[in-house]
Amino acid sequence: MTEVTMTVNGKSVSAQAEGRTLLVNYLREGLGLTGTHVGCDTSQCGACVVHVDGKAVKSCTVFAMDVAGAQVLTIEGMANADGSLGVVQQAFQDHHGLQCGFCTPGMVMTTAALLADNPRPTEAEVRHELEGNICRCTGYHNIVKAVLAASGQDAGAMAAE
Amino acid sequence: MHNFEFVKPSSIADAALALSGEGAQPLSGGQTLLPTMKQRLAAPEVLVSLTGIAEMQGVCTGDGGLHIGAATPHVVVAREAASHFPALAALAGGIGDPAVRNRGTIGGSVANNDPAACYPAAVLASGAVVVTNRRKIEADDYFQGMFTTALEEGEFITSVVFPIPQKAAYVKFNQPASRFALTAVFVAKFDGGVRVAVTGASNNGVFRWAEAEAALSADFAASAIAGLTVPDTDMISDLHGSAAYRANLVKVLTGRAVTAAR
Amino acid sequence: MPKDTGIGASTKRREDIRFLTGRGVYTDDLSLHGQTFAVMVRSTVAHGRIVSIDTAAVEAMPGVLAVFTGEDFKDVGGNPAGWLINSRDGTPMREPKRPVLAHGKVRHVGDAYAAVIAETYAQAKDAAQVLSDATVIEDLPAVVDMRGAVADASNRVHDEIPDNVCFDWGWIEDNRAAVDAAMKAAPHVVTLELTNNRLVPNAMEPRASIGEYFPGTGDYKLTTTSQNPHLTRLLVCAFVMGIPENKLQVVAPDVGGGFGSKIYHYGEEALVLAAAKRLGRPVRWTAERTESFLSDAHGRDHVTKIEMGCTLEGDILAIRTETLANVGAYLSNFSTATPTFLHGTLMAGPYKVPHVYVNVKAVFTNTAPVDAYRGAGRPEATYSIERVVDKMCRELGLDPFEVRRRNLLTPDQFPYTTPVGLVYDTGNYQATLDKAVELADVAGFEARRADSAKRGKLRGMGLSTWIEACGIAPSHLVGVLGARVGLYDAATVRVNATGTISVMTGAHSHGQGHETVFPQIVAEKLGIDASSVEIVHGDTAKIPFGMGSYGSRSLAVAGSAMDRAIDKIIAKGKKIAAHMLEAAEGDITFADGKFSVAGTDKAKTFGEIAFSAYVPHNYPLETLEPGLEETAFYDPANFTYPAGAYICEVEVDEGTGKVDVVSFTCADDFGNVMNPMIVEGQVHGGVGQGIGQAVLESTTYDENGQLLTGSYMDYAMPRADDVPFYTVDHSCNTPCTHNPLGVKGCGEAGAIGSPPAVVNAVIDALQRGGHTHVTHIDMPVSPNRVWQAINA
Known part of the structure; x- marks a missing residue:
């Protein structure tokens, strides 16, 4: 040791x-x-x-x-200094981008890194960049929406609901 | 995982010394080696990290083409090779996933020579030179079958030098689970002719498709290989694809790579 | 206007805060004083006789504290099957003992026959490897293929079961002659042989269990990844370990997904309890992913021949199926119910079919046990029906939308008794079909197809109209069908003295959002703020005896229990209010959080009534107990019957055989919807898993019973780039007629309705692309399979 x-x-x-x-x-x-x-x-x-x-x-x-x-x-280091949810975390809650929560930390960390490199990704870019994060609950729909929303884009319109 | 002693030298010379010891094994990005060690399929006594060696990092142009330090992660190649050798950059940007690309290195991939890895196709199709702590090895001499290379005990890759083709493209068809290449083809067009390297398909690891090279050297168009057939004799057959299926992919993907080449 | 609170509001989930900040507490996140680590030693062969296990080889290794083998558990009970199924000849199913650790024989790769407990995980892992090497197992021939298992009686998974058949079940046996006659008389008969591929549920949190024993009291505690802690406690106590139920606390803390695989009791749970008692220290075990692949209960794995008799105009006259259902090496808890009462009873689909007969043979093989996985039997039934309807349309040159409209039950036909034993209470299948057609822009398909063609892709469209029976389940009915448990649920609503509310529910949330949705209902009913309501679940020491969450039952069953308990709270509140307001109880009304005397302005708030109940100074103590806490058990009167219509579009790359799902539209009827955001999320997840089954996921054993798809390197999980955005609608509601909330359940729908829509779309694409010889491809429609079908 x-x-x-x-x-x-x-x-x-x-x-x-x-x-x-x-x-x-x-x-x-x-x-x-x-x-x-x-x-x-x-x-x-x-x-x-x-x-x-x-x-x-x-x-x-x-x-x-x-x-x-x-x-x-x-x-554990992703919330704002006052303890409120950071932008990516908040987008995941707002868009129901998590269910059981187990994959969520990895999703949030990957998303934060993605947006640091590419602040306004397309839907296809988001899906490609999330290739290494498996979620079994959400079917990815709301995760992709959350990532787009965290980038300031109109996720609802892009998801064509 | 078995335990081991971990060392992290900061120079090629120190790494060479550390790797000259009994049971020592190099560790680069570890994106293949760590899972292998978890399965207890590799059990080094000393693990020598090569990621702290500054002289093995980075992308630059120089004699013979594009020099890429062996410990350069895929993400850096994807970014820094883009203006020099877009097909190579695109290949690097398509390996694994972002987290894997941040850690995995070209040297690790080429040294491991996984039959489904991407980089070996680029190295072989480009006629690159694999530079080690001891010598320079031509790509055609370097790859010797799956997981087998010309590297000797204690020898490790320090850089890879890629001649830059006039046009090239890499087209990869993912194995749906691992996202490694089920089959992938790198096509590179040089003054002196076309080289076509195929990964993921053969029991013998990465290989050059000679008939396609001849046909494409005469006429660099997808139609030039329309009449060729790829024998399925040495093709991998597994639950993701039969030998015949892989043989089909070799041809289909070669055609698409030619069309995509720029 | 969408509501922003209460029933029907898309309230954001309160549980998200802890999950998003890394403060969820899953089983493996716990760290206990004095804890030790268990590693299971698992068979590397599919079938073998255990000759010797040299435990001495590891007992002296560093850190090793104990070694357990099957010998240690040979005198305790086995893990039972929860449903007794009788064969057509009236004989009961064959039910081999499923021991905590394999004893005598190992029966599948991954079958645990020993466990090592050590001070650290690494030490236990090292010792487990040594013990594995020090074990002699004599190889026996493996029974892997179901057809081979039945045909060749010389190889037996269990020595006492000569033909490897668990049961040969007919449903309904009395229908058989009429079905045969109808089939014979039918102008056209469509036949299809298909495989419903074996799947691994793959909750992202691997199974984990921690056992504790408290010698001072003789109490045990099991913290485990369970969808139903009370069921686990019942099985551990009454069947396996013989611990009195009052001496075992089972806690399922945050659980990272279940999808069925965490319903069941597994041997590791008994092992950590036994080891904790022997060592007097906590014993923890967490599966590696590869262990999960080898030892979690798998799903599906049916081979079916379905025949459908019909008129030349497409009226369905009769359905007959023969199915081999793989149960694996041992019977998991629900494994006998899944291919029978969750499958055969659905074989009429949403159609008016006069005659249906289902035959299912359950077969033992040297593979991991197979049990309920999201949908559980209903996806298998739906896939068979919707594929054969599609094939019928092709054979007769009929429009698949019109054929569905022709055969779907109409709203005026409810309640409708099917030929396979269910009574559908309500529905409007035409409405969901019309809605799906509209949302999917079916009219614009040809233009999209032309656009795909320009890009070199074959485009196809597939439809599925589906129904399921969920809200599991009416106890009297499942009792008749062989269940060994009741399937009611329970809730305690405790109004605290200060007016806040704790709801102890038998349902378990492992992603479903109960902590958010249940308070929405309480708040609406009691006219209070949802933030003052807390949901307590997952701990047998805190909650009433409930059966947990699976089979889309949480809201329909446990939610109904909660609703009933709230009604009792209101009824008692009226009594208290009547006393306080000096009025007759019958004159008290309750609305908007106030108890009022009808026709006056005299009223007491809910908080005042609660306070009075706990500080009963002005209170009718002679006739009413103090306190405000009520428990209700709710046993549903019937299953619930969600239904819907799904439309999928795919693009197929002829050169590589790759299928891309490019659009997916769902129009569902879930009855009343409590939280649309969560309902839609459930559908997305189910569809994602259904696309996974249809396109990607395959669980493959080789002929020796080695699992070839034992990790994410070979088992293709859907990733973000494998799926499109989905279009989801739930506006065509017909509320359930028999539960108080009018809810039907939405958890499994997506996984049930989607696979046939995908495969129908693939066949459509190939047919339209000129590959008219391709009438069926088994799932997953992998690139290799599609290419081979095209080039056959």
Whole structure:
């Protein structure tokens, strides 16, 4: 075991890790940040997506030691300073973009990264960029709407309801 | 996953030293290696991360074409190769998903040589040179069958140098579950002729389709391959596609790549 | 104007706040003092005799605390089937014991035969690998293919079941002769053989369980990923472990999706309880995704031959089906009900069909158990009917819309008794069909087809008109049908002294939004603000005995119980108000949160009445108990019958065989709608899963019983770019006639109605594209299959 230090949600933190400790285990077990979930073991589902130095990564497919010293952002760090929902979070609630909530943290983190790169994506771009996040509840309809709405676009009109 | 010692050198020389030890294995983006280790199909004693080596990062033009550092993630290639080699950039932008593209690297993909990976098709169709900590290897010599390459023990890729074709395109047909290539074709047209590389289809890994290259070198149009047939003898047959189906895809996708090439 | 509060309002979900901020608490998020970790050791072969398990090989490994094998559970009970099905000859189904851990034999890849408990997960995992290597299992021939299982009696999944048949069921046996005669006399008979593909439910949260034992009291606690904690408690206590029910608390905290797979009790739940008792420490287990693929109950997996007799004008005269239904290696809790009473009873569809006969043989194989998955039997019935109707239209050159209109039951025919034992209470199937035709712009299809053709794609349109029976279920009826439980539900409405309300419900929310919707109903009925109502669910120590959530039953059954309990609250409130207002009880009315004396301005607010009930200073104590808390159990009088019409358009790429679903339109009748936003979300999700079944998802075992689709690398889950925006309508409502809210249920509809619409559209595209030899392709209509069909 080695002490691994990084900055998570703006705070410098340390926890014990082995070589094989995945970032997601470091967050969940080492730091008690259980908002980041594990939904598969083949790096497909995206429930574990967090940001490392501003980039969305699958925290189940990164060793904690490999990102020692990095800036990590998780779902627990996404609300506004006053505790209210951030723009992406609010759009997901407004558009019913979640049901069971298990894939939601990964969806929110992927969306935030997507919009940072591409502030006004098309529907097709949104669907393509969400390729690595699996949701079993929503059929994606309201997730795509939420992402479009979070980008300031008229999601209702684009969904042609 | 078995435990291991984790080291993260900051220079090629240090990495070479670390990898000369018993049971050491390089780790690049880890997007294939980690899932493999979770399944206990790989159990290195020492894992040497190559992502902290500045001299293995980045995209630039130079002798022989476009130089891409082996530890450059797909997302950077997708962005920075776009003006030089759009087909290569598009390929990089279509690998996996955004999170995978942020971590996965060209060196990792080419070193692993998964028979359904995208990059090997680009490397082979472009006639790229695989540069390692020890030598330069021509693409035609590098790929030696699925998951098999010319890399020796302790040798690792430091960069890949791509000659830039006049026109090229990569057309990938996704395996519906993994989103790897069920079959994909990279077509590259150079002064000296056309190269066609196919991934995802063959039991022997990425390969060049010689008949199509000859036909397209004479006439770079989808119609030029209309009369060709792809034998299905060495094609992969699995639950996602029969050998005959993959042989069909090779031809269909080659035609579409030619049409799309720019 | 849409309402902004109460019944019918698209109230935003309150539970979203915790899910969106990472503060949901799922089972695996809990961390307990002194906790230990269990890893299951699972069979790598489909069928084998356990020769030896060398537990000594791991007992001394670092961190290992205990090893369990089937031997440890051989004297406790088995996990039972919840429904007893009798065969046509009157004999009861064959019901092999399903042990906590396999004993003697392993019967499918993933069948757990041992478990290792260690201080850390990594240590348990390391030891499990060593134990697996130290186990000798003698390979036996695997029974994988259902037809082979029935035909070849030499291979047996269970030694005591000679032909691998669980039951051979006829529904309704007395119909058989009339159906045969009608079929013989029919001017035309359409025959179709089809497979309803096996699916893995794939809730995104893998199953997880934590066992605790409290030696001071002898109490157990199980925290687990369950859709129905009371059912789990009942099964663990009464059938498997022999723990008194009052000594086991079962908690299902936030649960990340279920879709049926978390209805059932699984062996891991018993294992963690037994291990917690032995070790005196909490024992936790969480499935890896691959374990979920291997050991969660799968869904569907029918092979069916359906025949439909009809006139040349398309009037349906008779339907006859023969089905082989895979139950896997053991009977999961609902597995015998799913292919029978949730399937055979629906085989008349929404049509007036005089004669229907259904035969189902349930077959044991060396594969994972198969049970109810979203829709459960009804998707299988709907797919068979809607595909054969479509084939009939093609064979007779008839318009599929007209043929549906010709055969659909009309509103004046309700209540309608089907030939397969159900009484449809109400509906307007023409209205939903007309609405779907309008919303899908069927008239504009040709123009869209021409546009697709310009882009080199074949376009097709497919229709499905569907009905289901849900709101499961009237106990007296299911009792007759073989159920070993009642299927009522319960609610306690507790008005707190300060006027806020806690509702303890037997329903369980794992994505459905009960925490938001149930308060909307309470608020509307009591004239109070929804924010003062809290829903308590998922904990047997807190809620009345309820049967949980599945079969689109939460609102129709548990919601009705809640409605009844509220009525009792109002009735008692009137008594209190009558006393306080010095009026006759019969003169008290309740509206807008006030108890008033009719015809006067004398009134007491709901809060004043609640306060009086708990501070009974001015109160009729001689005739009325203090307090304001009421419980109601509700047993539905009938199933509910949601119905609708779905229209799908696809584009097919001839070169690759790839199918793209480009539009999907749903017009549904769910009865009264409590929260349109949530109802629409349920339909979206169901349709997404239905498109998944139709186009992408395949659960494939090889001939040795190895699961080839054991991860997301090979099991194709629908992704965002596999589906379009859906058009969803629920305006054509006929309220349910027999429950107080007039609701029918919407959770499964999308998954039931959509697969045939997709496949019908694919066949339509190919037919219109000149591939007239293609009359059927089995699901999933994968690129490989479509290409092969085109080029056959």
